[in-house]
Amino acid sequence: MDQGSVCIRFRHPTRALTFLSDALGLTPLRTWTVGAPRQTPVGTPLSGVYKDSFWTSSADFEPADGFKAPLAAALERLSRRSDVVHDLLSTGGRLEVYVQLVGWINNGDSVDTALLKTMVDLGATFEVEVFPE
Numbered sequence: 519m520d521q522g523s524v525c526i527r528f529r530h531p532t533r534a535l536t537f538l539s540d541a542l543g544l545t546p547l548r549t550w551t552v553g554a555p556r557q558t559p560v561g562t563p564l565s566g567v568y569k570d571s572f573w574t575s576s577a578d579f580e581p582a583d584g585f586k587a588p589l590a591a592a593l594e595r596l597s598r599r600s601d602v603v604h605d606l607l608s609t610g611g612r613l614e615v616y617v618q619l620v621g622w623i624n625n626g627d628s629v630d631t632a633l634l635k636t637m638v639d640l641g642a643t644f645e646v647e648v649f650p651e
Contacts, residue, residue, distance in 0.1 A: 521578040523618045524588040528573045530611040535573035541602045544575040584627030593636045613642045621650030
C-alpha cells in the first residue's frame with residue numbers, strides 16, 4: 519500500500535445499505551447485505567452468510583499530504599446527509615470513519631476540534647490503522 523485512505527463505513531443489523539451510494543453520491547468500494555452468502559473481495563465463496571449489512575467508500579491520499587483534507591471532505595459529505603446517518607444509527611446501525619496509514623514512512627496528521635465535533639455530532643466512531651510493509 520503506497521497511499522493512505524480515508525474510508526466511510528456503515529454497518530446495519532437488518533437493513534440493506536445499497537441506497538447509500540445515491541444518498542451520499544459515492545461509489546462503494548465494497549458492499550453486502552445481511553443474510554447474503556459470504557465471499558472474498560474478488561468473489562470467491564466463503565462459508566456462512568453475512569451477519570450484518572455493510573457499505574464502504576474510500577478516498578486515497580498521499581502520506582506526505584496527510585489525511586486531514588480527505589477526512590474533512592468525507593465528514594462534510596456525511597453532514598449534508600446527517601438525516602440519513604442519524605436514521606441508520608437510530609435503528610441499530612454504525613458509522614465508522616476509518617483512516618489507513620502506510621507504515622513504511624513517518625506520516626500522520628492532526629484532527630482539530632471542529633472535525634472531532636463533526637464526528638461526534640454524526641455519531642461516528644473514529645478508527646486508525648497502520649499497514650507496515
